Each structure stands twice: as structure tokens, then as C-alpha cells.
Amino acid sequence: MTFRTRLLWIVTVAVVASVGLVEWLVARTTRDAFERAETQRVNALVAQSQREFARRGEAVVRAVQAVAASEAALNIALASDYAPYYSEASALASANGLDLLELVAGDGSIISSAEWPARFGYKEDWLANTGDWKARGAFLRREELGDGYTLAMAAVGEARAGDRVVYVAGGQRLDRDFLSTLVLPEGMRVLLYRNFAAPFSPPELIGPTGPEAQPALLMPLIEEVRRNPREVDQTVGSGTSAEIFHARPLLGSANELLGVLLVGSSRRDLVQMETSLRNIGVVLGAGGILIGIALSWWATARVTRPVRVLAESAQKVAAGNWDTTVEVGPEDEIGQLARAFNRMTQELVAQRERLVQAERVAAWRELARRLAHELKNPLFPLQITVENMQRARAQAPEQFDEVFREGTGTLLAELANLKQIIGRFSDFSKMPAPQKQTLDMNELVTGTIKFFEPQFASAHIAAKTDLAPHLPPISADPEQMTRVLRNLVLNAIDAMPQGGVLLVKTAARNGGIHMEIADSGQGLTPEECDRLFTPYYTTKTHGTGLGLAIVQSVISDHQGRIWVESQPGKGTAFRIDLG
């Protein structure tokens, strides 16, 4: 990952994190505000429902007291026989707006029942056993009907005629009609669970329009209130259908749980607001991120451009273009770095020129030394031969002819030697361009090894080959390649004066070939390895020092690569890659 990419990532992450944090803070703050408003709304409705309960209770008390104070109730109280009045309750209930009404004799026997007419004569002992009903006011009661139970806001009045009393027990049902009278703001609703049976009974959960469609959602909340009758708030459902419910237990006169009033407030607005905020946040965030990326791109480009230029310049220098310079920017760290780089390249160029000059001088000296050495060797026999011939002429003329004949032979041989030395130097100076053709390197290796078999035998060298069976043919000059192989084999023979093993290996590699010529000689030091391909450098007592230079020149002309690997005492291996 480049420095620029890394910088871009850092800036982008920072922008995304910042936008996300702001979005989260806004969403949370707004959500808290809505939650508070929601709680206030629910509390207001709960208070309203409580007021409505109280109002209903007062209305029931008034209606019951009106019945108790009516002439009809008085007549019943005065009657010696209640039978004629068994249907009175229905009319009285209807006239006084009561859903439920029972007229009960002083002994607790039902005289007339509006809600269950057939119950006349049955006992309502709870009426006769309780004390002052006037002070009692309204209370919640579970009333049994012919077809089940109902929950009612009830009150009891007394119609007295002397010592005779008739109880008037009336009430209004708490049912969907009651719920429909509660005025609710938009998004709120009220439900009533009538706790008539031990297990949760879905049909008993009703709303203003009838049984609740999804009672199972509210079952946990209701069960919690049933276990522990207290007010509980709970969120029910999810997404836009989520509602927060306030559950209020409805207790009877003996503190028994008769029902649960549930005030629900839809969270749709909150969820929609959250969704809107999220969407806006996503849009703003995306915009911010894009702008941030663009800005960071621009900023990183500005910051990293000098660094990139420096890196490119360094790569040019590494490639050999040492006179590369970079543009010096402002007086900052990058500018200082650019100046340092320019100084470094200038210094490198100067050092290279000095090195080149030194090497050139060294090469000339080496050449002079080598030439002097090469030429001195034949010159000394020439001088000796001529002096012998002069001495023979002067001291033993009878032997002069023989000495002359031998001397001229020697002179010609040494002159030929001189000519050969000069030819070698001439060959190196004018290396011809390779004449490439398709070449099987394995075949060339085999031929070269065979060519040197006599020398191997006399030098006690075991020549081995390890040739790849399906070596691809290469495009190369056979003559120059033959020269390369022979030079390397000759070097190996020279490196093993006491005999040894020569191993030549070929292998296919990267679409080309790889070749290795290794000997088991005494090896080379690292310094020798470094200078091995330098012209006129040799570790031998004979030779011109041009062999490996020529080899490297040929390989280079074939776009190949040659290098040497060696350690003292462990032999030397020349490795060649050819395309």
C-alpha cells in the first residue's frame, strides 16, 4: 500500500467516523426528545383515562342513587311480594343509562336482574354483607352474565322503607363501547384486558372496535401485570408498527386484579423520523465522505507528489541515471529532502566519474602490465635466441648453421605467439554482433563436453551433465555460445589442477533456459567474484584476463545474464539465464 493510499484511507476513515458520530449524536438527541414527548403523551392519556374512570364512576353512582331514590324502588321496598317486580330492573336500567342493574332484597335475594333476568331469587350475599354503600362510591366489579362475564364500573344504592331495604346494584360495562368513548390523540389507542380466567385468554383483550387483532404481542406485558399488579411500560412490536404501551392494573374492591388497561402510543412517527434522520444522515454522510475523499485525494496528492517525484528519481538513480535531479519545493521537510537528494545524486555522479577515471587508469595500468607481461615472455626467448645466434657466429661458426636453424625456428614460434597475443586483444576490441538462429543448448553442451574429453582425461576431471530433457530451443549465435561454453569449461579445468568434478546442468526457466557450469575447485573469494568479469583481470598466472569479459559480453549481447557463485574451498558455479 502506497503512502498516498494509506493517507487517503486515514482521511476517509476520519471523515466517515466524524459523520457517523455526528449522525449518531443527532439521532440520539432527537430520539430522547421524542421519547420524552411520547412519555408525556402517554402519561396525559393515562391521566385522562383515570379521569374518565372517575367520571364514569360518578355517573354510575348518580344513576344508581337515582334508581334507589325512585318511586319504583320505594314501591318494591314496601311490597310484601317481590314477584311482580322481577322485570323492573330492565326498565329502570334503561331509563337511567345503566348497562347492569339488580334489585336485591334485604336478605340478598335477587328481585330483578336487568343483565340476567333468569337469576331472580338467587343470592347476592356480598351486598348484604358490606357496610355503608353510600360512602363506598364506585368500584370495579366482575359481573357474571348468562353467557360469561363482564367487567363493570359498579355502585350500590339502598332504597329504604322503614326497616325494609332493597339494594340497587347498578353499573356500566367496561367494554369496547366504553373504550370508544375515550378521546385519543392521533397515533394512540387504548385496549382493555378482562382478567376473567387464569390463563391468558386472547378474546378478552379488546379495543374500541372489538377483539385485538394481535393479542400474542401484548401477552407478555399482560402476564407481567397479572403476576405483579403494578403499572408497567413496555415497547411492543418492531419497526413502524412498534408501540409503547402503558399497562395499568384495574383492581376490584378486594384488590383482586379484574383487568388491565393498556394505553398504546404508536412509535411510527418516531421510527419515521429516525428513518428520515438516518436517510438524511446517509446522504449528508455520503456527500461528506465523497467531499472528504476528494479533498483528501487532493491533499494527499499535494503532500505526496514531491515524495513520489523523489521516489521516481531514486528509481532512476537506481536504474543508473545518476544525474537525475528533483525540483526543489518550499523550505519544508520535503524541500530539504529534495535538496539532499540532489546533493546526493550530484555526489554520486562525481564519485562515479572519479571511479570511472580511477578504473580507467587501473585498466590501462593493468593492460600495460598484462601487455608487458605477455610481450615480455616471448621477447625473452627472442633475445636469448638472437644472442645465441650471435655467440655461435662469433665463437663456433661450424655450429652456426645448426644454431641458426634452431634459432630461426624459435624466433618464428615466439613471433607466432606474439601475433596470437595481439590477435586476442584485437578480437576483444572488435566483438562481432551475434548471428542468432534456433539453437539446442543441450546439444551444444554435449558437443563441448565431448570436445574437451582428452583434457578431462589428462587432468583427472570427471565431467558430468544434468540436462533438462525438454529444454526449449533458444535464439542465439552458435559460434559465440560455443566460445562461451569453451571459455567456462577451460576456466573450470584451470580451477581444478588436482582434478575434480565438472558438472554442467541445463533447465527450462521462465520461458528460457538456465545453465550452470560448476567445478569442484578451490573456489573464489567474494572480492574475486566481484572483479571476475572485469577485462584483463585474471586469477591465473597465464592468460589475458579477457575470457570471462568476453563471456559476459556475449551473454549480454544475447539479453541474458551471467553471475558467479563461489565460496573458497567449495568450488565455483557460473550461472547463465538466456531468453
Add this chain to the structure above:
Amino acid sequence: MFLRWFALLSAAVVWAQAATRPHYGGTLRVEVEASIETADPPQAGPGMADLSGAFSVTRWEGGRVAIYSANEDAPGGRPYLDSVEIQMGRPLREQAIDLELKKADVADLGPNEARRAVASRKIWASAPVRLLALVFSERILDARLREALALAVDRSAIHNVLLQRQGEIAGALLPQWISGHAFLFPTAADAARARGLTAALPPPSRALTLSFEAPALRPIAERIALNARDAGLAVSVSQRNAGADIRLVEERIADAQPWRALTSLAVALGLPQPVRADSPEDLYSAERALLESFRVIPLFHLPDVYGVNPRVKGGPGITPLGRWRFSDLWLETVRP
């Protein structure tokens, strides 16, 4: 002074003679709760069929109205009334109002209306000739179930309150005035024993359906269901349910002769025909044999009760068996 007193006395005597002397003419307006929705007038009594002979039908709209006109050639002579107009399907409450407003001359009276009318109004009542009973379906095989319901029903409360003590509590098919031994059949409720019987029954069999025909019978049916609940039975009530387990039925006793009355009731209630009984002991045994399976539970014997406009004279217009006898009636004032 004497002449004046004489004149006044003479006028009073003439008025009294005019009030008790039969008049010819006029239309007797009758309202009944029953609604006979047939194409032709009924041919068997009691009720409109009893008018045949003295009257002949001149207009018939089944379920709504029937008009009978006096038959000039009636065997006992022409009736005093010119015609009898009968409105059918009138609710008891509306009949009572019409009677109060003198829009009707004769109207059915239910128990409540009869109670209210006793003090102030003229009443015609037959002997208890209608048997109110529970009849079990053939598929209710367990006699314990039937006996439990028979023991559960509190006849006394129903008689006192719903029937306003009209008629008689019945444990027998025949009323006391016909058989003379009806009091021998038990009528008292015994909820504890009923619960004991139902406790031995499997719960599914304790759920029963009870059907009734006339709307006026609903309170009685619902009370029976409540009594049954006390005995551990779950009885649901519905009107005109042909597939019900129990039916609350009303059967009329059309004959005062005990054995014929018992036979006709047995046939009507789906009971086996009783053996011929010429002695009171045989009749008692025959009736007891019919009831010992609890297939039929007699509840009450009820009379036919009519409220009558005081202008209707010459009555009562019904026999002890509830048959109409309008041929001797006349109206005190003939309306134009």
C-alpha cells in the same frame, strides 16, 4: 218532589234493563298472540275454529287478520254479534295497550299483564289446560341426565315469578282437575341430588341444547338453563332449534276425559300410548309409567287467560277447556 224522585227511579230502572239486555250487532275485536299463517282458516279448535257454525269466515289473511260474520242460519240461532275481527300475531304488550285503550275487546293476557289487570279489568280464564313440559330428544339416552334436569328445575320460583302464580305447578301430565292424582307426582327441586347424578356423567354429555317455540317461553327456558347449571349441566338456550337436545313445549289438553286426555298428550309428546285405564288407580299407573323414564318432564299446567273489555257482555266467552263461545256475547254499545 215525589214525581221527581219517581222519574229518576224510572230512568235508573230503564238504564239497568238496557245494560243487561242483549243487543244485536257490532263487531267483536279480538287480538291474539298466535299467528296462523295458513292459506285457509283453522278447522280445529280451540280458537277461531270454534267460531264455525255461529259465524262464517268472510276474510282471511293468514298471519294477519280474519273476519268472521254472523251466520243467520246458525243452529242455535243468529249470534248477537254481527262479526268478529281477529288480529293475529299481536305481541302481548301491545294487546294489553289496545285493551287499555279499548281498541280491542278481547286480548290474550300473559302472566304479567294478567297480574296487572286483575284489579281493574274483566278476565276470562279457562281451567289449566295447557301443559308446559320439557321433552328430551331420543338421542339423550342416559336417564340419569334426564332425571338430573328434572330434579334441577325450581318450578316454584318460575311459578311465583315468571308465571305470576298463574296455573299450577305440574309433576304430572294431566292437571289435578282432570285426573285428581296430579299432586302425587313430585315437583320439588333437589339440586344436591341432581348434582350427584350429573357428577357420574362424562363432561361432554353434560352439555345440552334447549329449544323453545314462542318468544314468551324464553324467560322460562333461561331460568331452566340457570337451574341446570346449578346441577352441573351446561344448557344453552335457543329459539326454534329443531336439532336441540331438549324442547320446552306447550301441549293443549283438548278433552276433559282423563284417559283420552292422557292418550292425546302421550301421542303429542312422543310417548308410548298408555294402556287403557278405566279406574283412577289404572290411570295413575299408566301416567306414572309414561313419566318414569324422564323422557318428558311436566312443569306447569296453564290456563287460557283473556282480558275483556267491559262492554263485552254475555260471557264468559270461553269454556273450561279454553274453547271460544262467542255466539252468546253482545256488545253493550254498538259502534257506528
